Each structure stands twice: as structure tokens, then as C-alpha cells.
Amino acid sequence: MENFNFQCGTNIIFGKDSELTVGQEVKKVANKVLLVYGGQSAKKSGLIERITQSLKAKGIEWVEISGVQPNPRLSLVKEGIALCRQEAIQFILAVGGGSAIDTAKGIALGVPYQGDVWDFYIGKATPQSAIGVGVVLTIPAAGSESSIFTVVSNEEECLKIGYGSELIRPVFAIMNPELSYSIPKYHVAAGSTDIMMHTLERYFTNATDVDLTDRLCEGLLKTMLEEVPRAMEEPTNYAARAEIMWAGSLSHNGLMDTGRIGDFASHEIEHELGAIYDIIHGAGLAVIFPAWCKYVYQHDVARFVQFAVRVMNVEQDYQKPEETALAGIRRLEEFFVRIGMPTRLSQLEIGDDRWEEMADKCTGNDSRTVGSFVPLRKVDILNIFALCK
Amino acid sequence: MENFNFQCGTNIIFGKDSELTVGQEVKKVANKVLLVYGGQSAKKSGLIERITQSLKAKGIEWVEISGVQPNPRLSLVKEGIALCRQEAIQFILAVGGGSAIDTAKGIALGVPYQGDVWDFYIGKATPQSAIGVGVVLTIPAAGSESSIFTVVSNEEECLKIGYGSELIRPVFAIMNPELSYSIPKYHVAAGSTDIMMHTLERYFTNATDVDLTDRLCEGLLKTMLEEVPRAMEEPTNYAARAEIMWAGSLSHNGLMDTGRIGDFASHEIEHELGAIYDIIHGAGLAVIFPAWCKYVYQHDVARFVQFAVRVMNVEQDYQKPEETALAGIRRLEEFFVRIGMPTRLSQLEIGDDRWEEMADKCTGNDSRTVGSFVPLRKVDILNIFALCK
DSSP states (O other), X not given: OOOEEEEEEEEEEESTTXXXXXXXXXHTTXXXXXXXXXXXXXXXXXXXXXXXHHHHHTTOEXXXXXXXXXXXXXXXXXXXXXXXXXXXXXXXXXXESHHHHHHHHHHHHHTXXXXXXXXXXXXXXXXXXXXXXXXXXXXXXXXXXXXXXXXEEETTTTEEEEEEOGGGSOSEEEEOGGGGTTSOHHXXXXXXXXXXXXXXXXXXXXXOSOHHHHHHHHHHHHHHHHHHHHXXXXXXXXXXXXXXXXXXXXXXXXXXXXXXXXXXXXXXXXXXXXXXXXXXXXXXXXXHHHHHHXXXXXXXXXXXXXXXXXXXXXXXXXXXXXXXXXXXXXHHHHHHHHTTOOOSGGGGTOOXXXXXXXXXXXXXXXXXXXXXXXXXXXXXXXXXXXXXX | OOOEEEEEEEEEEESTTGGGGHHHHHHTTOSEEEEEEOSHHHHHTTHHHHHXXXXXXXXXXXXXXXXXXXXXXXXXXXHHHHHHHHHTOOEEEEEESHHHHHHHHHHHHHTTOSSOTHHHHTTSOOOSOOOEEEEEEOSOSSOGGGSSEEEEEETTTTEEEEEEOGGGSOSEEEEOGGGGTTSOHHHHHHHHHHHHHHHHHHHSOSOOSOHHHHHHXXXXXXXXXXXXXXXXXXXXXXXXXXXXXXXXXXXXXXXGGTTSOOOOHHHHHHHHHHHHHOOOHHHHHHHHHHHHHHHHGGGGHHHHHHIIIIITOOOOOTTOHHXXXXXXXXXXXXXXXXXXXXXXXXXXXXXXTTHHHHHHHHHTTTTSOBOSSSOBOHHHHHHHHHHTO
């Protein structure tokens, strides 16, 4: 087990009607907020109205910025920064999923910083402070509601880059599973894939003696295998929605990698797809990850056997561990197919014409490797693309 | 799934040599501390010297109070309160296991309170504030290093009562598994039993649709079943010690009961044993819990079957679920025996002469019930004593 540091101070307020507490939670830290959300659905559903009523009841002022899109844009982050400065706002309330929250986190980093907020994403600067962020979660997926991460797309440069800092872990996350009832099926599947991937990226590690976190990861993944199809078949099944929503946070708040070192190569490769093709993140991951598994499983067959048996319920072939390992990967791929995710680049209408460009960007023109389980070079990424073309 | 609130802000600093960071961690919050620990072992091992060196290096003053015993005494808590006031101390550093930490938490509650700190334990008053507590953990057991709980014994009144408040969740917990190498075998077993019990008390719940937390509980318990015998056979096995230490925190920091309602009847009954007989807490739990299981399993046979199959590895008898349920309870009892725990009151030299008194104290003379899975009355507690006499 590796030495580690873990602290997850986000105050989780989970359950039915929990969004009605938002005014009370904000009041503890601010009297004026920037409200960040996507667009019509939150407005139409009445959620924004309920939230602003709750703010109003506590005498909290707000300014709105909406129009957050998937693969959230740097340009909107910059608009938000300017607005916060202009309005002297010191707290941001994100309403939505990862895109709204990651936009809010980008703004939070940028407000007290004199330079270009993009500096933090490209490693040119390290933030010394950030203003606070609170969340009303509607889409369980990114886990951003209690994580330290933000991922933003620089649309001008076709770059999608993540950044992590304790400074931007949300102060509170209000999570009412009912708010996720209206998510379209495809997005439930994509969001759930992202949730599973946050654990899978940590599960495949070279750290030894991590039995406890292995088992926590396995428990979370097994829950998702059961609950995701249930939530898709019965959109208003509270239990299924609640399990998925809580799994989404636990998958990415740092718990699942205590004592271990995550890989995250599939995320990095997917970010290249997302930056160019603006695809849904979870869909991109469902394509890349099974191919990554097939490409690297021989590095640690025993771990893939453990995954196959404990998570994917494969009957172990004791004589042929490789068969068992491959059966586990196959079952995961079948699961993605079952929930309607693509597993081939062609299904996302991505040809091979920009593979080189993406592999170059991902590895800094082959100057650095990607991932830790098996550090990948440019050629490996091209091989992985070939496995899922 | 029940609505819940979860926030665990304790900064966990886990791993080899982590105690060397103590000066740095304290410095963030205080310049003078009360150092609370047990006795000779921490001193002899050189741990106290390493800690005070680290404090000194950061210019932090300290005052010591030692002599903490298992079933920590209210009298020592009161001494600590007086000392903090006299020395104008606003932060307490506990070094040890649950007894040192719970003493520190009691002191932390008492310092800013004008009345008798025992008021909080007996529900006569609610604390409005507390001074901060930090921890260097040496004994994984109580989970107090990142929990909201403190349990203190009022030796004059033969009462052992717990109290919980976010105000006393430690600011940081420094956890070096190597510090647990020297714990005597019997105490490893007793501490580990306590860790398992914190999860078991939450596992047996009437809350439905809690699959994710069920699986997290099961993963933690399975890890303990494997690692505890390993740590006892190989006291310097870092991996085993590390898994147990981290499990100890996760078992009691609130994660394992998100969305569910714990039972804790066995803990309450054991507190009565501890208050009168001053036995080791984990040993008392190993006696009470299997008897509790046998007494209540018919309330939810399916849950006990799940426990038997998923945790205790019992081959399911589909025709006879009760047999499977009972086999699971039997295996748990056998595990306690294997690690050297008592499973009968007689092994603790506890006769039946004070059963009535304990059952009366536990239920307020039969005026309230204990536990939530099956609310127990006085007669039930007497029946449970009879099952483990």
C-alpha cells in the first residue's frame, strides 16, 4: 500500500427534496452568488425556480450565467470570471452535472488570479487561492460534485485538459436522485460509464497490498452493473437512481485510490477524442477502455482475472488464466453494448485520419508517456485506436 | 435508501513515517497543545520523543497529560479540561488509540463549557463549540481518529456512555501502520473485532435499497477476515497492518451508514459490561454480537443469508435459508474464537448476578428500547445474556 493523503470535506446533503436546503447552505458562506447552469431543462423543470426561491428566502442575491455545454468551454469560464469580478461575487453555485460544476470550478480558480486561467490547466501556473463552489447535482457522472477536478475544453486550440486541486473541492453538494429522472437514456448510460471508469482507472494499478480498496472498487462496480440497466428501464426508480448518484461521488472523491496509484490513460486518450470531435465523454470512454484492456492485460493477468471473477462474475478457468481475463473484458464490453454505448470509433463516426494528431497531442509528440499501469507511448495509443476502430 | 448527510473533513495522513509531519499539521491550527496519551509504551518506544521533537521543530509548546486507560475515565477528562483552561490551550493532540482520542474529545467539549462535561454524555446539554483535536493513531480499533464519537466511563456511577458531534471530529489523523506493530496479540484481536463491529452494527439495518453500502460493508468485512489473522501471525507485516488501520477509519467515519440506519444494540449492551467489569471493549462485543445475531436473525433471514454467503463464504442452501443464516453466524463466532476472542460471558468471568442491573441501565428500567434492527426491551437483553452466558 502506498502512503496517501485523504480528505473529503464536501458536505453531502443527499436525498429527496434536498435542493430545498440550498439557500440555507449558501447562507453559511455567502450573501451573493453566481448561478451557473446549462440551459432549458433545468429552467423548464422548475428546478432553477425552486433554487432561486430558496436563495431569495435567505436574502441571497444571485447573478446567472447559463448555456453550459458538454465538454465545457473555456470561453464561458472566462465570461464567468469577468462577471464575478464585475459583481464582486465570492461564491459560485453550480446546478447540473460535470460540465456546470467544472465550469464553476474554472471560474473559481480564475477570479483571484491575475493571469489567464488556462495557465493552470497547461501547468504554466499553480493557483494560490480560489473562491468557493457549491453544487446542486442533477446528472450523476463526472463525480465533480465532491472531487478536486475540473476539465475544460479550449475550443480555439482543440484542447481538453483536466486540472485538480483541493482549492476547488466543492463546499457542499446537494444530491436529490429525483432530479436525475429526466436524463435521456443515452446520457444515463454515458454518465454511468464515466462513473464506472473513475473506479476502473484506479482499479488497474501496480500498487500491491490494496485488498481493501480493491474490494471497495469491486463493490461499487457490481452495484453499477446491477443498477444502471434498472435505472434505464425504470427512469423513476428512486433506489436505482440513488445508488448511481452516490456511486458517482464515491467513485471520484479520492476514496477509491487511497493507497494506490490510478492509471487514467483511457481518460487522457478520450480527452483527445472529445477535444476534436466533441463527443459525449462516457461514450468515448466505452470505446477506448475495452481496447486498452485488450492491449495491456498481459502486463498483469492475475489482476484481470480478479476483475473477471469478482466483478464480471466469470467462472474462473484455473488452467487458463488468460481466457478468464479476456472473458472479463468481453463481458464488460457486452455490458457497454447492452446499455447502448458505442464500443467502436466508427460508431462515433471517427475515422483514422486524425489518429496521429491525437496520439501526438496526448503524448506531447511522443515526449512523455500516458498512464501508470502500463505507461503508453504514441505507438501504443495508435495500436489502441486500431483495436477499437 | 434513507436521506443522509455525510461529511468527513478529517485530513488523513497515512503511511510510513507520517508521524514526522505532526509538527507541521499542528502548526496550521495552534502554537500550544495538550498532549494526551496512555503511558509507558508510547514513551518507551520513542514515539512521544519523536512527536515532541517534531512539535519543538515548529516552535509549538506542549503540556502533557498521560495515564489514559482503556474505558477512559471521566476523571481524567476533567483533569484535562482544568489543565487546558489553566494553560490557555486551544488544541489537543491525542497519541494512541480510542481511549486517548475519546479522552481528548471529552476535554475538547468541556473546555468552552461552563457546566459539567458529563452533561453532554447524559443528554442534559448540547455543546455549542469545542476546541480542536488532532490524532497520531497507534491502535486501530475505535475508529475515533476520524469519527464524531467519544465514549467515556464515569467510574463513580459505573456508567459508560457515548456521545457524537461533528464538533469533535478530528482535524487531522496521522496513521502510520508501523506504530501498530507492537500491540499485543489479544489487543489486535479485540481492536479488530471493534472495527468489524462498527460495520456489522450498520450492516444489519431495516433500510432497503442500500446495495452500494451493503457491498462496501461486505468488502471491508472480508478484508478484515483475511488480514487480522495475518497481522496476528506476522506482527510486522506492513500490508496487513495498513489494511486493518485504514479499515478502522472507514468503518466508523460515517461512510458505511450513508443511506441506512445502524443498529448498535450490541455496542450499547457491551457498554454496560464495560462500565461494571472494565473488560476490553472488543472482547465484550465478540461475546454479545453472535448471541444478538442468534436472537434476532429471524427478523430478516434474507439479510443474514446475504451476510453468510457474501461475507462468511457459506455455500447457500437454497431450500433452507435459515440453515444458511445460522451457518453464517456460526462462522463469525468461529472466527472470533480463532483470533482468541471470548464468545461467552463466563470467559470474561461475568456471572449472571448483575444481568438485571445491566439490562435495567441499558433500557432505562425498561422505559426505552435499544437498537433499531430489532428494538430490544429489557427481557430481550436478558435473553441475549442467556445465549452467551
